[in-house]
Structure formats: structure tokens, C-alpha cells
Amino acid sequence: MDFATLKAKGLVRTAMAPPAVRAEFPFGLGEPGLHEIAESAYGDRAAATGFLLAAIGQGVCGAWVWVRQTSIVLDTGEVPEAALPGLASRLRLTVQVRNAQAGLWAAEEAVVSGAANLVIAEVEQSDFTSSRRLTLASTRHGVPVVLVLPYSCEGATAAASRWRLASRPSAPNRHDPHAPGHPRWQAVIERCRAAPSATGQTFDLEWNDETLSLSVVSGLAAGPAAPPAATDENRFRLRAG
Amino acid sequence: MSANASARAVGIEPGLRLTDAKATLPDLLSEEIDRTADLKALTALAAWMVRFSPLVALDGEDGLMMETTGCDHLFGGEAALVAGMSHRLVQAGHGHRIAMAGTPGAAHALARGTGLGEPPVLPSGREAEGLAHLPMATLRLSPEALTLLRRFGLTRIGQLYEIDRKALTRRFRSRQAADAVCLRLDQALGRRAEPFAPLRPPPEHVERLPCPEPLTSSEGIGDGLQQLTEKLCSALAVQGLGAQGFMFSAFRSDGGTSTVTVNAARPVRTPDHVLRLFREKISRIDAGFGIDLLMLEASRTGPMAPGSRPLSGDLAGTGFDAEAVSGLADRITARLGEGSVILTVRDARHPPDKAERQIAYAGQVPEVEAAPILGPRPVRMLNRPEQVSVMAQVPDGPPLQFVWRRRLRKVVRADGPERIAPEWWTYLPPAPGERGRLPRTRDYYRIEDSDGRRYWVFREGLYGDDRGMDPEWFVQGLFA
Numbered sequence: 001m002d003f004a005t006l007k008a009k010g011l012v013r014t015a016m017a018p019p020a021v022r023a024e025f026p027f028g029l030g031e032p033g034l035h036e037i038a039e040s041a042y043g044d045r046a047a048a049t050g051f052l053l054a055a056i057g058q059g060v061c062g063a064w065v066w067v068r069q070t071s072i073v074l075d076t077g078e079v080p081e082a083a084l085p086g087l088a089s090r091l092r093l094t095v096q097v098r099n100a101q102a103g104l105w106a107a108e109e110a111v112v113s114g115a116a117n118l119v120i121a122e123v124e125q126s127d128f129t130s131s132r133r134l135t136l137a138s139t140r141h142g143v144p145v146v147l148v149l150p151y152s153c154e155g156a157t158a159a160a161s162r163w164r165l166a167s168r169p170s171a172p173n174r175h176d177p178h179a180p181g182h183p184r185w186q187a188v189i190e191r192c193r194a195a196p197s198a199t200g201q202t203f204d205l206e207w208n209d210e211t212l213s214l215s216v217v218s219g220l221a222a223g224p225a226a227p228p229a230a231t232d233e234n235r236f237r238l239r240a241g
Numbered sequence: 242m243s244a245n246a247s248a249r250a251v252g253i254e255p256g257l258r259l260t261d262a263k264a265t266l267p268d269l270l271s272e273e274i275d276r277t278a279d280l281k282a283l284t285a286l287a288a289w290m291v292r293f294s295p296l297v298a299l300d301g302e303d304g305l306m307m308e309t310t311g312c313d314h315l316f317g318g319e320a321a322l323v324a325g326m327s328h329r330l331v332q333a334g335h336g337h338r339i340a341m342a343g344t345p346g347a348a349h350a351l352a353r354g355t356g357l358g359e360p361p362v363l364p365s366g367r368e369a370e371g372l373a374h375l376p377m378a379t380l381r382l383s384p385e386a387l388t389l390l391r392r393f394g395l396t397r398i399g400q401l402y403e404i405d406r407k408a409l410t411r412r413f414r415s416r417q418a419a420d421a422v423c424l425r426l427d428q429a430l431g432r433r434a435e436p437f438a439p440l441r442p443p444p445e446h447v448e449r450l451p452c453p454e455p456l457t458s459s460e461g462i463g464d465g466l467q468q469l470t471e472k473l474c475s476a477l478a479v480q481g482l483g484a485q486g487f488m489f490s491a492f493r494s495d496g497g498t499s500t501v502t503v504n505a506a507r508p509v510r511t512p513d514h515v516l517r518l519f520r521e522k523i524s525r526i527d528a529g530f531g532i533d534l535l536m537l538e539a540s541r542t543g544p545m546a547p548g549s550r551p552l553s554g555d556l557a558g559t560g561f562d563a564e565a566v567s568g569l570a571d572r573i574t575a576r577l578g579e580g581s582v583i584l585t586v587r588d589a590r591h592p593p594d595k596a597e598r599q600i601a602y603a604g605q606v607p608e609v610e611a612a613p614i615l616g617p618r619p620v621r622m623l624n625r626p627e628q629v630s631v632m633a634q635v636p637d638g639p640p641l642q643f644v645w646r647r648r649l650r651k652v653v654r655a656d657g658p659e660r661i662a663p664e665w666w667t668y669l670p671p672a673p674g675e676r677g678r679l680p681r682t683r684d685y686y687r688i689e690d691s692d693g694r695r696y697w698v699f700r701e702g703l704y705g706d707d708r709g710m711d712p713e714w715f716v717q718g719l720f721a
Contacts, residue, residue: 050721115565179656
């Protein structure tokens with residue numbers, strides 16, 4: 001019996017190696033597996049949310065399940081439909097939960113159900129066991145799961161990566177030097193299973209909401225960028241407008 | 242006044258005054274009648290009686306009326322049904338009298354009028370004969386009518402049969418009073434229809450599982466539920482229906498009932514799905530000393546289109562599997578409670594905090610026409626705008642410093658304003674002589690503080706718009 005026959009009968013199969021996760025930014029974020037995005041200090045949740053939507057939200061259509069804990073909604077508000085990309089091809093199902101345990105259960109249920117194409121859970125804490133369960137469910141069902149965690153979340157995790165997000169002064173606005181420009185964030189990758197050597201790396205990111213591109217900018221780590229002096233061109237515009 | 246058996250033995254009859262009764266028996270025990278508690282107990286008993294027939298109604302303050310048509314064969318005939326019912330009630334410790342007849346009126350009269358030795362089942366069509374010797378008081382007449390009839394010497398129902406209706410009507414003060422007597426008589430004899438109002442609407446589909454040995458274990462209940470669900474779902478499938486509500490009742494042998502209900506967002510009939518919904522709640526069934534009957538009812542049934550799934554996501558118009566989404570919502574709702582699954586729909590409203598509305602997911606995704614988004618919108622919107630105190634400001638410009646959540650924030654850059662007019666049509670004019678709050682326009686600014694955090698703030702009102710005090714500042718949302 002040759003190999004092809006054996007294989008056809010299901011007696012042997014070639015080892016299915018898991019697809020290699022690209023060991024470069026964003027280290028598998030948005031692909032099946034569990035990823036965590038945490039605030040780096042109180043008040044950075046908007047940055048974490050912005051990074052989440054910029055890094056993975058753009059291409060995902062179908063049903064999103066967004067689990068959120070009531071205490072977080074009361075503190076930092078909710079993500080409006082207007083801020084989400086792809087309005088026409090997407091349905092967002094929000095699950096409101098009272099505690100983190102229920103939130104993690106709902107996230108797992110959503111992954112297993114096969115109804116969701118993306119699961120996002122905003123909970124106050126997560127433990128190793130839950131993150132392991134979510135990782136297994138996520139890889140088995142091929143649904144990306146992202147936990148958005150508060151700054152206080154430090155413990156062990158089984159997630160593929162944990163990002164820590166901080167707001168940075170925005171990019172200079174080309175049209176008006178006094179106005180905020182494209183948002184910039186500092187993302188530190190705290191844990192990364194795909195590329196352990198990348199752990200601790202810092203990325204300064206800029207999100208362009210016109211071209212929908214997330215780019216790494218250099219030389220931003222040291223303090224706010226000074227807006228450029230108004231050139232003749234934009235000075236003229238200001239006067240005219 | 243009511244009296245129990247031992248009181249009646251010494252000659253104290255219901256309807257006697259308490260003073261007279263006390264005179265007969267000085268150490269008589271008496272208690273105020275608690276009608277509310279009676280009604281509650283009677284309703285609970287009615288819920289338990291559902292095990293015999295789904296149609297149970299309250300009959301006055303002390304009776305239950307049941308429609309048993311088509312139910313008697315489950316118990317081996319009408320006599321066996323009555324005997325079984327009586328046996329159960331004795332076991333549960335309820336004193337009772339049962340009668341069965343072709344009309345509600347006849348059953349009412351029989352239950353209250355017959356002696357102990359008589360057979361309680363009156364075959365249909367023989368009402369006139371069966372009721373003839375019963376006292377007039379069992380005919381559900383008003384006290385005035387009863388008094389009048391007694392004065393004429395009419396004390397048995399049979400005496401009414403021969404009397405000419407016209408002659409009877411003339412004896413009463415009003416036509417209505419006479420008609421009421423005739424109506425009750427006709428209803429008892431089956432000459433006129435009587436509506437039957439059951440406590441709860443009859444279920445459209447029901448499956449029952451009597452247990453030869455009382456169940457006490459949760460495994461037994463789970464197995465029973467599984468059998469019932471499979472039977473019920475195949476019954477639904479035969480008719481091409483699905484149900485949105487399922488009620489599982491367990492009847493205890495001591496006369497108690499426990500019930501759990503699950504709801505689905507759209508009609509379902511997959512046994513696995515229904516069982517999963519019940520799994521979260523099955524522990525609430527109290528087995529007590531043993532359960533001897535399980536029942537599963539389906540309500541809110543509707544047609545189910547046997548849909549086929551699109552082969553790939555691209556072929557589906559919506560891009561998501563509506564059935565799977567609905568199943569997920571059901572399971573989450575069953576565990577976390579009603580209203581946990583929310584849809585956000587856009588609303589064509591001016592104020593940004595009202596441009597979106599959250600509704601509980603109910604199986605359908607509503608098509609809402611939304612106004613286009615005009616300006617930049619923040620990634621997080623606070624539930625309600627939070628007022629801030631502004632330290633330094635220029636009129637008609639963004640703040641230079643402000644305190645939000647007890648921290649001073651210095652504004653480095655700002656953009657705006659985006660002026661959003663109020664919805665003047667939603668305000669009512671103030672009553673004359675009263676200063677109402679007039680709608681004020683809002684100027685929204687996108688600002689960034691020295692920490693690099695970006696906010697969406699607005700000033701409610703303009704300086705010198707003559708619509709109240711100086712304008713106030715609020716934080717509406719947070720930009721990424």
C-alpha cells in the first residue's frame with residue numbers, strides 16, 4: 001500500500017504545522033488566537049480602542065461580538081457605531097455583562113458558536129485559565145479574540161500577545177498648526193509568543209484615518225512633537241478661511 | 242363567616258354572625274378571612290392542577306373550574322380522572338369536593354350541592370335530571386334573587402323547570418334580575434353557551450411525561466426533559482413550526498409546581514438548542530419529595546422557513562449567519578438575563594449623544610436609515626456628557642484649561658467648532674409666567690491636552706444668546 005492510499009483511507013496524515021505567525025508587527029494581531037490590549041495608565045482606554053480598531057477592525061465584516069462590562073462602560077463610555085469601520089457589511093452584537101467572569105464566558109460562547117467573525121471583550125480582569133481557554137477556543141474555531149484590559153492588569157496570561165497602549169501627542173496637522181492631527185500612540189509589546197525576542201519593543205504608531213493606514217513613526221518617543229511653524233501656504237489658508 | 246367541619250358539627254353554619262356563633266360556643270376560635278392569601282393559594286393550586294388539564298380557571302373565591310374535554314382518556318376515563326384528582330388532593334392535604342358535568346354551571350352546582358355518597362360525574366345531556374334536586378343556592382344567583390325565589394317557595398333547581406318564563410319575569414323587580422336567573426339556569430342546563438376564561442392561555446403544543454416512580458435526582462429530570470424536548474420538537478417539525486417560548490413544569494407529588502421558561506429570539510425547533518437553553522436554568526427545578534409528572538409546553542409558535550445556509554460568506558447578503566447569531570443570543574440571554582444582548586442602531590437625530598440607540602436584540606436586525614456622519618466622531622462616547630469647570634477661556638473659543646474628573650488638563654491644541662443646532666421641535670414652550678429652559682446650540686471642539694489625550698468637548702450655549710446663564714462646558718467623548 002503506498003502512501004497515497006494510506007492517506008486517502010485516513011490512516012496516516014501529514015502533520016499539520018500551524019501557520020507561522022509573522023514575527024513582525026503586528027505579531028498576529030487580528031488573526032485567530034487570543035490577544036490582549038491593555039491601557040498603560042488610567043485614561044488610555046481611548047488609545048487602546050483606537051489601536052484595536054486600527055489594527056484589526058478594518059477588514060473584518062460579518063458579525064462582531066463586543067462583550068463589555070458595565071463598570072467600564074460607566075467609566076469610559078462606549079464605542080459608538082459611528083467610530084466603527086465598515087458600516088454596511090457588519091453587525092455588532094453587544095453583550096452587556098456585570099462581572100469579568102460572565103464576560104469571559106460570553107466571549108468563549110461567542111467563539112464556539114461559530115456566529116461571530118471577531119470577538120472583543122472589555123473586562124476588568126482576566127486570569128491564566130480563562131486566557132488559555134479562550135486561546136484554545138479561538139485557534140480551534142478560527143475566530144480572533146481580543147481582550148481590552150485596564151492598566152491594572154499585570155498577571156500571567158496564555159494570550160499570544162499583550163500590548164500596552166499609551167496616548168501620544170498627535171501628528172502635526174498640515175492644514176492648521178493649532179489643531180490636533182492624526183492620532184499617535186505608543187504601543188509596547190509586553191508578551192509575544194510568536195517572537196519572544198520582540199518582547200519589550202516599543203512602537204510609535206500613527207493612524208491615518210483617511211488612507212486607513214497604521215504606520216510606525218520614528219523619533220517620537222522623546223516628548224511631544226512640536227507643530228511645524230506655519231508656512232506661507234497654510235498661513236494664507238488660515239487667513240482666507 | 243365560614244365554618245369548618247368541627248364547627249358545623251356543633252351547629253355553627255357558614256353565614257352566621259360571629260356574635261351568634263360565639264354565643265353558641267363561647268370558646269370558638271375565629272380568624273379574619275384573608276382573601277388575598279386565599280386567592281394566592283388558590284392560584285398556586287390552579288397552576289398545579291394544570292397536570293390534569295391545561296385549561297384551569299378560578300371559580301369564585303373558593304373553587305376551580307377545569308375544562309377536561311379530551312383529557313380524560315389520559316387517566317382512563319372520566320370517573321378515573323375524578324378519582325385520581327381526588328386522591329392527589331387528599332395526598333396534598335386539600336379538603337375538596339369534585340363534580341364533573343357537561344356544562345360549567347351544572348358542575349358548579351353538583352360540586353356544591355351533592356351529598357358525599359353520590360357519584361360526582363353527571364353524564365352529558367342529563368343535566369336537567371341531575372340538577373333537579375339540588376338547592377337553588379348552587380345555581381350562582383345573586384342573594385336578592387335567591388331571597389325572592391325562596392319567598393315564592395322555590396328552593397330546588399327542579400322547581401324552576403316547569404315555571405313559565407314570562408310569569409317568572411313578572412315576579413322580579415326588573416327585567417335584568419329575571420334574565421340573570423334564566424341565564425344561569427340555561428347555562429347550567431346547556432341551553433346557552435358560557436365562556437370559559439382559563440388562567441393562562443392554552444399552550445399550542447404540549448408534551449407530558451408521567452413518572453411511575455417519583456423523580457428526585459437532577460439527572461432524572463434532565464433525562465425527562467430531553468425526552469420531552471425531542472418529542473415536542475418532532476411534533477413541531479411535522480407542522481413546519483418553530484416556537485419562541487418553552488415552559489418546562491415539574492409537578493411534585495406533594496402538590497407543588499416548579500416551572501422554568503426559556504425564550505428564543507426567533508422560532509426554533511432544534512432539540513439541542515432548546516436543551517442548551519434549559520441547561521442554565523434546570524437547577525432551579527425543586528424536586529422536593531419527588532416529581533411525578535413533567536410537562537413541556539411550546540408557545541408563540543410561528544412558521545419556520547427551512548432555510549439553507551449559504552456556502553460561503555460572500556454569497557450571503559448580510560455577511561453573517563443570522564440563525565447562528567440568534568442561537569448565540571438565546572444562549573447568552575438564558576444565562577445572563579433578558580436584555581444582555583444589545584444592538585446599536587443609528588438614529589437620525591442631531592445631538593451626537595442621541596444619534597445612536599441601543600435596543601435589545603430580538604431576532605431581527607432593524608433597517609434604520611441614518612443621517613450621514615458630518616464631522617470627526619470620537620472612538621468612545623461617554624454615557625452622558627460630563628460637566629467640566631473651565632479655568633481660562635476666551636469667548637467663542639475652546640478652553641485653555643479645564644478640570645475633568647478632578648484633574649487639571651492644559652489644552653495644547655484645539656480644532657473647531659462644529660456647531661450642532663438643538664432640536665427645537667422637541668422642546669415644549671414653557672407655561673405662561675414660567676421661565677422654561679430654551680434649547681441652546683452646542684459648539685463641539687476637538688482638543689488635545691499636554692499628556693497627548695484627545696477629548697471632544699462642547700459648550701452648551703453661546704455668550705449673549707440670552708437663553709439663561711453663562712454657557713457651560715461638557716466632555717462628550719474621547720478621541721483615540
